[in-house]
Amino acid sequence: MYTLLITAEQLGALQSEDARLMVFDCSFELANPAAGAEQYRKAHIPGAVHADLDTALSDPGVVGADGSHRPHADAASGGRHPLPSREKFAMWLSSVGFANDMQAVVYDRQNASYCGRLWWMLKWVGHDAVAILDGGLQAWQAAGGEATGREEPAHFQSNFRLGPPLRRLVGTGEVLAALETGRQTLVDARAPARFRGETEPFDPVAGHIPGALNRPSTRNVGPDGKFRPAAELRTEFEQLLQGREPAGVVHHCGSGVSAVPNLVAMELAGFAPTGLYAGSWSEWCRDPARPVARGG
Numbered sequence: 001m002y003t004l005l006i007t008a009e010q011l012g013a014l015q016s017e018d019a020r021l022m023v024f025d026c027s028f029e030l031a032n033p034a035a036g037a038e039q040y041r042k043a044h045i046p047g048a049v050h051a052d053l054d055t056a057l058s059d060p061g062v063v064g065a066d067g068s069h070r071p072h073a074d075a076a077s078g079g080r081h082p083l084p085s086r087e088k089f090a091m092w093l094s095s096v097g098f099a100n101d102m103q104a105v106v107y108d109r110q111n112a113s114y115c116g117r118l119w120w121m122l123k124w125v126g127h128d129a130v131a132i133l134d135g136g137l138q139a140w141q142a143a144g145g146e147a148t149g150r151e152e153p154a155h156f157q158s159n160f161r162l163g164p165p166l167r168r169l170v171g172t173g174e175v176l177a178a179l180e181t182g183r184q185t186l187v188d189a190r191a192p193a194r195f196r197g198e199t200e201p202f203d204p205v206a207g208h209i210p211g212a213l214n215r216p217s218t219r220n221v222g223p224d225g226k227f228r229p230a231a232e233l234r235t236e237f238e239q240l241l242q243g244r245e246p247a248g249v250v251h252h253c254g255s256g257v258s259a260v261p262n263l264v265a266m267e268l269a270g271f272a273p274t275g276l277y278a279g280s281w282s283e284w285c286r287d288p289a290r291p292v293a294r295g296g
Helices: 008-016 035-042 086-095 115-124 136-142 172-177 192-196 230-241 260-268 280-284
Strands: 021-025 103-107 130-133 168-170 185-188 249-252 275-277
Touching: 008 021, 008 103, 008 136, 103 115, 103 136, 115 130, 115 260, 130 136, 172 280, 230 260, 249 260
Parallel strands: 021 103, 103 130, 168 275, 185 249, 249 275
Antiparallel strands: none
């Protein structure tokens, strides 16, 4: 069972053994949401299922009479990419044929920026056997793996069963209540200029949650698109935390997606699993009553 990362060679070995396995292509482009599906159509690992961030890994929401868009009442978070309920996510997994006895392998073309979302969601619904393909599709092809543009056949319906959550989802109320306690350390994965409030391309307010520390998620991967060595990651997180208790870390970003590579990197570095504020800045900043900080 692979539970964190898997190499292209290890994935190839699983395929040759006819292991109970499902591969998911999570390619996506935030500035062009249709691009991920097109990338999948052009080239994907044979047999891979496309898992689109907007349609499969987020609550689709409802459009109100005034034209406003809001999550369904049972969504597990708010923000620009609200988490669907665990039950609805399990229904999607069943619809694509994923079963509890399968190994899941997730990948993208964007340095694990999007496949981490599915990795985390599977942990959240109790499925531990999920791993990120280190280096993504590029590493797969560099290792001689095939990529195809063929249309994949549909899978038979399965019956994925929910289990106890293996990762912690943190809500806005919990983040707000813990701002003054000292028992929470927020780590913001956005680019420094967005964190400081100098620019904000996606959300209505610029800035960050007071007290948050900034660690852009791009720091976790090297030039080859693979996660950096565990020892380097551990040193950097220890420098970032400066003695703060790692167990109190809660990761967030703009919409709860690019925060996950920081969470994965901490686990690679040997820390215990940490929390995820999935609503993130996009949920936080929509209420003017919540405090906002700017600057470094």
